[in-house]
Amino acid sequence: MSDYSLEGQSPGGRRQDLKLIGKAYRRVDGPAKVTGQTVFADDYTAPRMVFMKLKRSHLPHARIVGIDVEKALAMSGVVGVLTGRDMPDTFGILPVSQDEHALCPDVVRFVGDPVVAVAALTEDEAEEAMRAIVVDYEPLPTIGSVQEALNTPEPRLHEYGDEGNVHKRITMEFGDVEAALKDADLILEDDFFYEGNTHLPMEQHATVAVPEPDGKVTLYSSTQTPHYLHKALTKVLGLKASHIRVIAAPNGGGFGGKSDPFNHEICAAKMALKLGRPVKITLTREEVFYCHRGRHPVQMHMKTGFTKDGRLVAQHLQTALDGGAYGSYGVASTYYTGALQTVTYKLPKYRFDSIRCFTNKPPCGPKRGHGTPQPRFGWEVQLDKAAHALGLDPAQLRLKNLVEPGEVTANWLKVGSIGLRKCIEAVVEGSGWNERYGKLPFGRGLGLACSSYLTGAGLPIYWNHMPHSGAQLKLDRSGGVALFCGETEIGQGSDTVIAACVAEVLGIGLDDIRLCVADTDLTPVDLGSYSSRVTIMAGNASIQAAERAKELIAEAVAQRLDVPKGRLVFADHRVFDAGDPETGMSWQEAVQCAESLHGTLGTTGSYTPPRSPGRYRGAGVGPSPAYSYSACVVEVEVDPDTGLMRVEHVWMAHDVGQCINAASVMGQIEGSIYMGLAEAVMEESAFKRLPKNRSAALVHKIPSMLDYKSPTFLDMPKMSSYVIEDPDPNGPFGAKEVGQGPLLPMPPAVANAVFDAVGVRVDQVPIHPHMILDALAAKAKGRPPRFGPGAFPAFDFGTPLKVPTPDEGGDGKATNPEEAGIRKDQGTMPETSNTGGPRR
Amino acid sequence: MMNDATQVIQTLKVNGEERRVMFPAHHTLLEVLREECGLTGTKHGCELGECGACTVLVDGAPVLSCLVLAADLEGADIQTVEGMAEGQTLHPLQESFAELGAAQCGYCTPGMLLTAKALLDECEQPTDEDVAEALAGNLCRCTGYAKIVEAVQWAAAKVRGDEDGAPADEAVFGKEIRS
Amino acid sequence: MMRLPSFRLLSPRSMDDVTVALADDPASTRLVAGGTDLLPNMKRRHQSAKTLVSLRRVEALRGIQGDGSSEVRIGAGTTLAEICRSDVVKSAYPGLHEAVSSIASPLLRNMGTLGGNLCLDTRCSYYNQTEEWREAIGYCMKECGDVCWVAPGSSRCWATSSTDAAPLLVALGARVKLDSVRGSRVIPLEDLYADDGIAYLTKERDEILTEVLLPSSDKTKTTYLKLRRRGSIDFPVLGVGVALVQDDAGGVEDVSILLGAVRSQPTRAKAAEDRLRGGALDDDAIAEAAQLARKPAAPLENTDFLARWRGAMVEKFVARALTSLRGR
Incomplete structure (x- = not known):
């Protein structure tokens, strides 16, 4: 370790029983990343490798009439092409939305939908060949928004889905909301809009597929979910699962954008098998925008009742998601726009209606916070409005309504530890909220918002009873420990987390551990780096494997030293008697003892989340082993003359349960502040139509890193972060998530700060300067001082699924599944056959 | 020297080491570093000069290797991330x-x-x-x-x-x- | 990875070699200096060339001469970073320093040159896109197509002049030297531009911009304000360059106000200048001039931010630029 090392540094007040956990230390992948040695997917190369390009649709919706690849095939260097006919089976991340083809066989559904794959000796040649491919289309009508989807039930983008171009419809009610609202002293009804945006990982997706002589194939890919990619490949390629190996390369950023199995990955594998030689494809930045799976644009209508002293009475939330052209995670996203509304503040009665529509745009999916930043924005802005209407302080209003630890919410989510009170208190104190809020000069303002997020989803994407994460340890006489785990490093520091868990238990150093991760042949399954699940699930699995190894070693050492097993301590590369620390042996000797006693040493660990109490259709989305909490205060400077705004300072407190690596926790908090700020003031996935009489084009307006505005160093505010540790019994050493939660309160806190600064509401994000000016102009004319969306789209949600709340003595089940149109044969995420296509 | 051709054979000085490489005249420094020199430490995020991921030093100044023609760099001193450490000692x-x-x-x-x-x-x-x-x-x-x-x-x-x-x-x- | 199409590369060392190479086949030859404009455009396939003439080795194009008490000459091949570092520019032409140091990002300023920025291709969100994207909209009149999608009824292209250096340099009264095998000529920089997104430069295809000549800075105060989304990287969505000469009593002896990114060329706010010239630079005059400056601006929906808001910002930014100069 260098002389600048932070190792061993630990602030006061933290758990003293832990040697490594909770301190700040160098990540295990740090040195490789600063020397250029980390091998990302595009850095792989193999002998005889060829390069692949995809010919993508230039029309937003069309039937494929003809494909001419003759000219391309005759070009120099070209070695092969694939079309939709080569891969007729569908795939998709969710069993209920197997609606994608590796290459479109008959219909293209957005500009960028791939139609032909072509491979050549060089990427230059592949690109020229791609341009020489001619596809004839018959254009079809296009849908550009939720409203257009509702207006245009035919033709349908897909032959499955709840009705017309409505992919998914949800309506459920926990207690009688309308009856409860009759007793409310204040009812607020608001419409909000959250524009779509995208992950923009710095690394463009890349895949290298390497065929093996025995007919197997190995993929190196920038994927967050090697396990699910493996599943999709198995289905589309028609190979035995054991003949396909997926290795997730370290991701150059993911944020949810590399969580789906993608066309290019499947095409690369197919092309490699067809040609019998390695195939590489690296997407251009524009193609990354077309892969998308980013934040859904969501319109919301939120009706909430309050008592005059600020207690919540009931809420009716409606959301409408613009899903883009395919299902992706969309069904889950749809549920997520309602599921976590209850885990921060006690909401006694709650109704949630939602639709997700298909549109001719790149598919939306999971981006950091998956489906929850949108309703969180509306919720926290509406609470701010309620505080003003009731004459209460926004921080106090929230503190009054906090969920209790261990509580089961109206929609049957079981909350564990909740450090939200401490979070609010920290940012209130740090920002000088009590002294400054509402008292700053015109143009300067403070805004507060809170949030909560999952620490891993309670259910797997494919219903099964197997572990969500597994770890395996191999120890031998060298003293080295090899840790095998399917988890995927996407930059969040998960490699370090699992290594640290093992090192802590065994009392050894991070440098004693060799990691082998994210390899579907060599490592136990981990479902992937999504929903903030890796620390809790792979962490717990690693701890279990380490505890089992410790047990084997302790048994051997206890025999050798003649010391009771329970008195042995594993620390500082030694195993010794707690009562007499001199009596002991080195770690390496201890392993040798164990290997002598037991033979070859290997242990496993696995993790499955606890069962959640909800038993109704839809109860599968929202449960988590633990919930993280965040609170933030934002200070803005708004120029009322121009509408230009600058976020000057952000105070963010996050309840992470327990830090595993304090330096990484800070990095995640700061990165979340950054991305939340970006969504609040800049980033949007905007689309453009041309004049209808001249063109049917429907294109991504800004598919580049110049025009999609990702903040620079100079756009960042001062950040003050507070780490709150309220350990959760389900977390490894008490740890909860930190990768996504702190993003969530940023957009509403910014909107609330704008209100404090200039007295107008902008009920949508991103907040552009003209919105502030328009709202100020409206105020000056005596109209409502607001800029925001119009009315929620008219839609008949039908009879809600009624689920009595725990307070009402419910049992977690719905009382009217038949009336609400729930078919008995379907769960939220039912197990479906691996070969089933879209529901028809 | 004038490179009057679509293919170039040239000496590039990268991290103090001179290498004789052949590449198409339209290939950028980014492509030549990654593909001809095997120096994949230099990354790329847009190839249009919009993200900074491909930054290298040319004669000490940070430039975007995706927009520099390698054929223009005869005699220039090019430094990549691989050249920052001295042996095993990190910068x-x-x-x-x-x-x-x-x-x-x-x-x-x-x-x-x-x-x-x-x-x-x-x-x-x-x-x-x-x-x-x-x-x-x-x-x-x-x-x-x-x-x-x-x-x-x-x-x-x-x-x-x-x-x-x-x-x-x-x-x-x-x-x-x-x- | 996005790659360039193939071409022949020439790397001459002398200006004579450059002009000869350019004269050989002007229609399919392009000059490349920093490469920060041309190369992305070629990667996206909306500019093309059979031959590229690299200016990197032409020493004669580089350097800054003069101290501001008389004419200053800046070689067109001088990098933007070199101009930012120049003490002469900082002290004698602070507005030029502001303008040039606001261009793109530090990395791009290390590469891009003054000549390149002045000749920057006009920009439009329907044009600065890949071949595939432009195919999706059926192309536009600036390249391959026949419609200006920003103004479909228009017979001209409305791509936006996006140079930061030009508004300020035109305001300063800079001149430029153009060389070709046919000889040299010096013209006012203002005359280099035309209000057409396609034919935005008046120079001949075989001419190369070699020098920028700045008049003595004596008594002239300059400033440049730039509006853009982010603190770095972005092109201007509005630039305001002002050069002001005040008499001893603080009255306006002469003033030039140039707007960038509001039309296809740097745009003079003539009515605003006329309102100020010969009068006092008081709040009323500034407010009225700022209002007058809005008229010649024609921001359209082809870049970041709403056009109507950008239009409204012309007035605010002109007023701010004038007010800040008054205080200097």
Whole structure:
């Protein structure tokens, strides 16, 4: 370790029983990343490798009439092409939305939908060949928004889905909301809009597929979910699962954008098998925008009742998601726009209606916070409005309504530890909220918002009873420990987390551990780096494997030293008697003892989340082993003359349960502040139509890193972060998530700060300067001082699924599944056959 | 020398080592480094000069290798991330980036490191604003930039011989909570 | 990875070699200096060339001569970073320093040149897109198509002049030297531009911009304000360059106000200048001039931010630029 090392540094007040956990230390992948040695997917190369390009649709919706690849095939260097006919089976991340083809066989559904794959000796040649491919289309009508989807039930983008171009419809009610609202002293009804945006990982997706002589194939890919990619490949390629190996390369950023199995990955594998030689494809930045799976644009209508002293009475939330052209995670996203509304503040009665529509745009999916930043924005802005209407302080209003630890919410989510009170208190104190809020000069303002997020989803994407994460340890006489785990490093520091868990238990150093991760042949399954699940699930699995190894070693050492097993301590590369620390042996000797006693040493660990109490259709989305909490205060400077705004300072407190690596926790908090700020003031996935009489084009307006505005160093505010540790019994050493939660309160806190600064509401994000000016102009004319969306789209949600709340003595089940149109044969995420296509 | 051709054979001086390489005249330095020299430490995020991931030093100045024609660089001194460490000894910037987690996914890191190196080569004691200004053309999606600024400052202190340049506990563990 | 199409590359060392190479086949030859404009455009396939003439080795194009008390000459191949570092520019032409140091990002300023920025291709969100994207909209009149999608009824292209250096340099009264095998000529920089997104430069295809000549800075105060989304990287969505000469009593002896990114060329706010010239630079005059400056601006929906808001900002930014100069 260098002389600048932070190792061993630990602030006061933290758990003293832990040697490594909770301190700040160098990540295990740090040195490789600063020397250029980390091998990302595009850095792989193999002998005889060829390069692949995809010919993508230039029309937003069309039937494929003809494909001419003759000219391309005759070009120099070209070695092969694939079309939709080569891969007729569908795939998709969710069993209920197997609606994608590796290459479109008959219909293209957005500009960028791939139609032909072509491979050549060089990427230059592949690109020229791609341009020489001619596809004839018959254009079809296009849908550009939720409203257009509702207006245009035919033709349908897909032959499955709840009705017309409505992919998914949800309506459920926990207690009688309308009856409860009759007793409310204040009812607020608001419409909000959250524009779509995208992950923009710095690394463009890349895949290298390497065929093996025995007919197997190995993929190196920038994927967050090697396990699910493996599943999709198995289905589309028609190979035995054991003949396909997926290795997730370290991701150059993911944020949810590399969580789906993608066309290019499947095409690369197919092309490699067809040609019998390695195939590489690296997407251009524009193609990354077309892969998308980013934040859904969501319109919301939120009706909430309050008592005059600020207690919540009931809420009716409606959301409408613009899903883009395919299902992706969309069904889950749809549920997520309602599921976590209850885990921060006690909401006694709650109704949630939602639709997700298909549109001719790149598919939306999971981006950091998956489906929850949108309703969180509306919720926290509406609470701010309620505080003003009731004459209460926004921080106090929230503190009054906090969920209790261990509580089961109206929609049957079981909350564990909740450090939200401490979070609010920290940012209130740090920002000088009590002294400054509402008292700053015109143009300067403070805004507060809170949030909560999952620490891993309670259910797997494919219903099964197997572990969500597994770890395996191999120890031998060298003293080295090899840790095998399917988890995927996407930059969040998960490699370090699992290594640290093992090192802590065994009392050894991070440098004693060799990691082998994210390899579907060599490592136990981990479902992937999504929903903030890796620390809790792979962490717990690693701890279990380490505890089992410790047990084997302790048994051997206890025999050798003649010391009771329970008195042995594993620390500082030694195993010794707690009562007499001199009596002991080195770690390496201890392993040798164990290997002598037991033979070859290997242990496993696995993790499955606890069962959640909800038993109704839809109860599968929202449960988590633990919930993280965040609170933030934002200070803005708004120029009322121009509408230009600058976020000057952000105070963010996050309840992470327990830090595993304090330096990484800070990095995640700061990165979340950054991305939340970006969504609040800049980033949007905007689309453009041309004049209808001249063109049917429907294109991504800004598919580049110049025009999609990702903040620079100079756009960042001062950040003050507070780490709150309220350990959760389900977390490894008490740890909860930190990768996504702190993003969530940023957009509403910014909107609330704008209100404090200039007295107008902008009920949508991103907040552009003209919105502030328009709202100020409206105020000056005596109209409502607001800029925001119009009315929620008219839609008949039908009879809600009624689920009595725990307070009402419910049992977690719905009382009217038949009336609400729930078919008995379907769960939220039912197990479906691996070969089933879209529901028809 | 005039390269009057679509193919070029040329000597490139990379990290102090001269290499004779052949490449098409339209290939950028980025392509030649990654594909002809095997130096994949230099990354790419857009290839249009919009993200900064492909930054390398040419004669000491940070430039975007995706927009530099390699055929134009005969005689130039090119430095990539692979040339920053001396043997196994990391450059102070590499040390501080690794130590603080200023590299999360690590994809923007080589470009950040080289831009920061050019700054430290010119400026012994930059302010945080100097660092932000110098690095403003390098995008990062993971860190929110804070750890990068802290890492550059720590490295600058180390280069100056200031042993007390480590960031405050607050930067690493969060602000103290008094309530 | 996005790659360039193939071409022949020439790397001459002398200006004579450059002009000869350019004269050989002007229609399919392009000059490349920093490469920061041309190369992305070629990668996206909306500019093309059979031959590229690299200016990197032409020493004669580089350097800054003069101290501001008389004419200053800046070689067109001088990098933007070199101009930012120049003490002469900082002290004698602070507005030029502001303008040039606001261009793109530090990395791009290390590469890009003054000549390149002045000749920057006009920009439009329907044009600065890949081949595939432009195919999706059926192309536009600036390249391959026949419609200007920003103004479909228009017979001209409305791509936006996006240079930061030009508004300020025109305001300063800079001149430029154009060389070709046919000889040299010096013209006012203002005359280099035309209000057409396609034919935005008046120079001949075989001419190369070699020098920028700045008049003595004596008594002239300059400033440049730039509006853009982010603190770095972005092109201007509005630039305001002002050069002001005041008499001893603080009255306006002469003033030039140039707007960038509001039309296809740097745009003079003539009515605003006329309102100020010969009068006092008081709040009323500034407010009225700022209002008058809005008229010649024609921001359209082809870049970041709403056009109507950008239009409204012309007035605010002109007023701010004038007010800040008054205080200097």
